[in-house]
Amino acid sequence: MTVSMTKLDRRAFLVGVAAAGGGLSLGFQIPFGATSFGAGTARAADGAPEINAWIVIRPDDSVVIRIARSEMGQGTLTGLAQLVAEELECDWSKVTTEFPTPGQNVARKRVWGNFSTGGSRGIRESNEYVRKGGAAAREMLIQAAANEWKVPVGECSAANSVVTHKPSGKTATYGKLAEAAAKLDPPKEITLKDVKDWKVAGKGLKRLDTRDKLNGKLVYGIDIKLPGMLTAAIRDCPVNGGKVTSFDAAKVTGMRGVKKVVQVGDSAVAVVADSFWNAKTAVAALPIVWDNGPGGKVSSESIGAMLKEGLDADQAYVGNKAGDAKAALAGAAKTVEAVYAYPFQNHATMEPMNATALYTDDKCEVWAPTQNGEAALATVAEASGLPVGKCEVYKMMLGGGFGRRGRSDYIQQAVLIARQIPGTPVKLLWTREEDMTHCSYHPVTQCKLTGGFDAAGNLTALHMRISGQSIAASLAPQLLQNGMDPVTFQGLNPGGPEGAFGYNIPNLLIDHAMRNTHLVAGFWRGVNTNHNAIYVECFMDELAQASGQDPLEFRRKLLKPKHLAVLNAVAEKAGYGKPPQGRYHGIAQIMGFGSYVAACAEVSVDAKGVLKIHRIVAGTDPGTAVNPAQIERQVCGSFVYGLSAMLYGECTVKDGAIEQTNFDSYNVMRIDEMPQVEAVLVPSGGFWGGVGEPTIAVAAPAVLNAIFAATGKRIQTFPLMNHDLKSA
Amino acid sequence: MVSLNVNGKFYEADVDSRTPLLWALRDTIGLTGTKYGCGIAQCGACTVHIDGSASRSCSIPVSSVVGKEITTIEGLAPDGTLTKVQQAWLDNDVPQCGYCQSGMIMAVASLLKDKPKPTDADIDLVISNICRCGTYQQVREAIHAAANA
Ligand code: FES
Ligand code: FES
Numbered sequence: 001m002t003v004s005m006t007k008l009d010r011r012a013f014l015v016g017v018a019a020a021g022g023g024l025s026l027g028f029q030i031p032f033g034a035t036s037f038g039a040g041t042a043r044a045a046d047g048a049p050e051i052n053a054w055i056v057i058r059p060d061d062s063v064v065i066r067i068a069r070s071e072m073g074q075g076t077l078t079g080l081a082q083l084v085a086e087e088l089e090c091d092w093s094k095v096t097t098e099f100p101t102p103g104q105n106v107a108r109k110r111v112w113g114n115f116s117t118g119g120s121r122g123i124r125e126s127n128e129y130v131r132k133g134g135a136a137a138r139e140m141l142i143q144a145a146a147n148e149w150k151v152p153v154g155e156c157s158a159a160n161s162v163v164t165h166k167p168s169g170k171t172a173t174y175g176k177l178a179e180a181a182a183k184l185d186p187p188k189e190i191t192l193k194d195v196k197d198w199k200v201a202g203k204g205l206k207r208l209d210t211r212d213k214l215n216g217k218l219v220y221g222i223d224i225k226l227p228g229m230l231t232a233a234i235r236d237c238p239v240n241g242g243k244v245t246s247f248d249a250a251k252v253t254g255m256r257g258v259k260k261v262v263q264v265g266d267s268a269v270a271v272v273a274d275s276f277w278n279a280k281t282a283v284a285a286l287p288i289v290w291d292n293g294p295g296g297k298v299s300s301e302s303i304g305a306m307l308k309e310g311l312d313a314d315q316a317y318v319g320n321k322a323g324d325a326k327a328a329l330a331g332a333a334k335t336v337e338a339v340y341a342y343p344f345q346n347h348a349t350m351e352p353m354n355a356t357a358l359y360t361d362d363k364c365e366v367w368a369p370t371q372n373g374e375a376a377l378a379t380v381a382e383a384s385g386l387p388v389g390k391c392e393v394y395k396m397m398l399g400g401g402f403g404r405r406g407r408s409d410y411i412q413q414a415v416l417i418a419r420q421i422p423g424t425p426v427k428l429l430w431t432r433e434e435d436m437t438h439c440s441y442h443p444v445t446q447c448k449l450t451g452g453f454d455a456a457g458n459l460t461a462l463h464m465r466i467s468g469q470s471i472a473a474s475l476a477p478q479l480l481q482n483g484m485d486p487v488t489f490q491g492l493n494p495g496g497p498e499g500a501f502g503y504n505i506p507n508l509l510i511d512h513a514m515r516n517t518h519l520v521a522g523f524w525r526g527v528n529t530n531h532n533a534i535y536v537e538c539f540m541d542e543l544a545q546a547s548g549q550d551p552l553e554f555r556r557k558l559l560k561p562k563h564l565a566v567l568n569a570v571a572e573k574a575g576y577g578k579p580p581q582g583r584y585h586g587i588a589q590i591m592g593f594g595s596y597v598a599a600c601a602e603v604s605v606d607a608k609g610v611l612k613i614h615r616i617v618a619g620t621d622p623g624t625a626v627n628p629a630q631i632e633r634q635v636c637g638s639f640v641y642g643l644s645a646m647l648y649g650e651c652t653v654k655d656g657a658i659e660q661t662n663f664d665s666y667n668v669m670r671i672d673e674m675p676q677v678e679a680v681l682v683p684s685g686g687f688w689g690g691v692g693e694p695t696i697a698v699a700a701p702a703v704l705n706a707i708f709a710a711t712g713k714r715i716q717t718f719p720l721m722n723h724d725l726k727s728a
Numbered sequence: 729m730v731s732l733n734v735n736g737k738f739y740e741a742d743v744d745s746r747t748p749l750l751w752a753l754r755d756t757i758g759l760t761g762t763k764y765g766c767g768i769a770q771c772g773a774c775t776v777h778i779d780g781s782a783s784r785s786c787s788i789p790v791s792s793v794v795g796k797e798i799t800t801i802e803g804l805a806p807d808g809t810l811t812k813v814q815q816a817w818l819d820n821d822v823p824q825c826g827y828c829q830s831g832m833i834m835a836v837a838s839l840l841k842d843k844p845k846p847t848d849a850d851i852d853l854v855i856s857n858i859c860r861c862g863t864y865q866q867v868r869e870a871i872h873a874a875a876n877a
């Protein structure tokens with residue numbers, strides 16, 4: 001299917017983008033030659049020719065590689081550029097990057113494909129077509145040289161941004177050939193290099209975007225400055241689904257710097273002022289009467305009770321099934337049962353949500369940090385009431401994303417404010433407090449696990465019942481399949497890239513009793529693998545213990561080969577089973593986002609119950625490793641995120657509202673708690689797995705299993721700060 | 729009107745005297761390298777130097793820094809150059825999103841002034857900045873690299 005975006009009306013675009021944002025790929029064809037876009041050579045803003053949509057080459061030989069995905073720290077910009085550069089055979093030191101805008105993508109029939117950046121999909125989903133873009137451009141540059149020299153193209157080759165004609169020794173740089181190459185048709189056949197021949201990709205190169213992060217020069221969304229710009233601070237109803245009943249603007253209109261008080265949709269009020277501090281001070285002082293709606297009666301306790309009921313409910317969606325687990329459990333020689341629970345988490349990106357909008361009668365422009373530029377554009381069109389062709393989104397650098405910025409709620413608010421002040425750019429910036437209380441939270445779930453052994457001590461049956469929220473039901477209902485949310489089963493699926501369950505158990509039932517709340521559940525780094533890995537991997541330890549087996553030996557009997565290979569690699573590197581005196585090991589594994597991952601944690605717990613996580617060896621098999629140095633950094637970073645949640649993370653609900661409002665009540669890990677992380681990369685080839693998320697899921701269960709080894713305490717509710725690890 | 733000495737330049741800032749230094753720097757003076765993360769002295773994203781020592785500018789009213797020397801990330805090194813901390817950050821490829829790193833670098837620069845060769849324990853005690861991307865391991869390596877440079 002080819003989708004011509006220019007012909008779509010706004011509604012169709014919104015629906016299409018919503019689907020893409022949720023993880024489905026809209027069909028599109030990537031053209032690889034400049035001439036594919038119509039008459040004449042397409043040019044960059046500075047006039048340099050495009051060889052194709054991905055590559056601009058300037059006369060001075062510098063190469064601009066276009067990056068469609070958002071960079072939020074995960075390194076996708078550098079990795080994607082390496083893949084293009086590898087095929088292009090260009091000089092890496094001459095590479096710079098730029099982000100095409102979502103509006104340009106629409107105008108050019110989605111030439112850059114999907115902009116959505118989530119699910120660790122940046123490289124694993126687009127590697128093939130960006131490499132083809134690089135390879136096609138290389139062939140065109142070689143052809144241009146052959147044409148000029150009037151020699152057979154087969155006698156020419158390219159390396160390091162230079163085309164050489166071997167027999168004559170003639171050379172020409174890419175900068176000299178670019179104009180002619182841009183006029184050629186792209187090659188019909190494109191063959192990609194074998195991974196083993198890579199020279200730029202596959203190497204642990206430094207990031208391309210570091211320098212301006214060291215001196216304050218990099219402009220994040222929050223930093224944007226436009227002539228005449230005003231700043232807005234907002235208060236949305238503390239209870240999701242509630243509304244504004246009334247507000248008393250007169251009380252604050254005379255305050256310093258205040259320009260305007262505006263209602264935003266039916267649930268929020270914003271103060272627009274000359275500076276953020278003045279806007280924030282006034283909006284805090286603004287009397288607002290809320291109608292909290294039915295959500296106002298909800299509490300953590302009421303949610304907990306609802307989830308508990310789901311653990312034994314008759315109706316549940318089946319995500320994975322083999323044999324007859326219920327019958328096998330009924331006939332088992334021995335059964336083990338446990339109930340776990342995982343709380344709401346906030347993304348708490350360091351940069352709070354923000355967006356800047358400029359609305360006039362015939363145009364609406366937005367500057368925003370977003371993980372999904374096209375969904376943002378669709379939101380701008382919807383909120384401004386203008387056609388997509390009259391809207392534009394400029395993607396700003398993100399101060400963290402972690403899934404939060406795939407949603408465009410803050411962009412919608414910015415446009416709704418700007419519409420009420422036409423011609424004036426308005427920057428909407430959330431306070432940390434607004435950000436903490438208006439998240440799309442990591443879903444809450446509980447899980448009951450029942451395992452059954454035969455008389456010989458073999459695990460013959462497992463029933464895993466998850467009860468809780470569905471992200472798809474909250475944010476992407478188009479993903480539901482006959483009511484079932486397949487995303488719930490990440491890491492638990494019978495097969496497939498989104499996470500195959502690793503254990504061979506003859507009688508298996510994994511099902512989900514969907515129980516939704518008034519709070520929005522969202523994609524949070526690692527998504528459902530966070531709790532799924534804790535549930536499965538901590539329970540596997542319980543089963544090993546119940547049958548008197550070592551946790552690693554127990555898993556070795558049950559795990560599928562690729563899952564086991566990574567676990568074995570970390571066990572070996574960590575010296576599993578032989579920790580230093582006073583320290584204890586715990587292990588965990590899972591597959592998620594296309595990659596197989598495992599961890600071995602080494603911890604100690606002192607007499608006062610103080611936990612120290614000394615070291616974690618982390619393994620990942622992402623199939624293909626594009627930049628090992630950045631993968632190591634993602635492993636470390638994902639552990640900080642996952643362990644912060646395990647140690648401290650919990651958003652609780654009172655009277656329908658989230659109680660934690662800032663880092664004093666929603667604590668996160670600092671450097672003093674950072675364990676030594678050693679990454680073991682074991683790419684087994686032949687597939688492309690994700691990097692930013694997969695490893696997050698194994699940090700917590702590995703540590704929890706090590707805590708059990710150290711203390712005999714099995715932690716089943718989170719965060720850990722609610723528990724006393726002191727030996728009894 | 730408040731008079732502020734930032735990076736060796738004097739600015740007349742037309743703000744209420746209770747305005748936190750962070751917002752005078754960002755919105756009035758236009759130096760946006762200093763970041764907002766929490767507003768309550770918890771995260772360190774807003775760290776600047778006041779008379780040479782690391783301070784969290786979100787929780788300091790402008791009235792209290794009149795007559796003091798304020799240095800922001802933009803003023804740490806002369807244009808186009810890097811201090812040894814920034815160089816170590818570059819060499820060790822520390823930043824991910826980078827948002828916390830202005831504050832992190834300012835905090836580390838101040839640590840190294842007090843303790844030129846900090847131990848891991850010194851680092852743990854002094855550096856309490858939040859990095860949600862989780863660059864702590866690279867931050868620690870880069871601190872030692874800068875100390876040994
Ligand atoms: S913004 Fe000042 S410490 Fe967080
Ligand atoms: S690098 Fe992103 S928050 Fe530290």
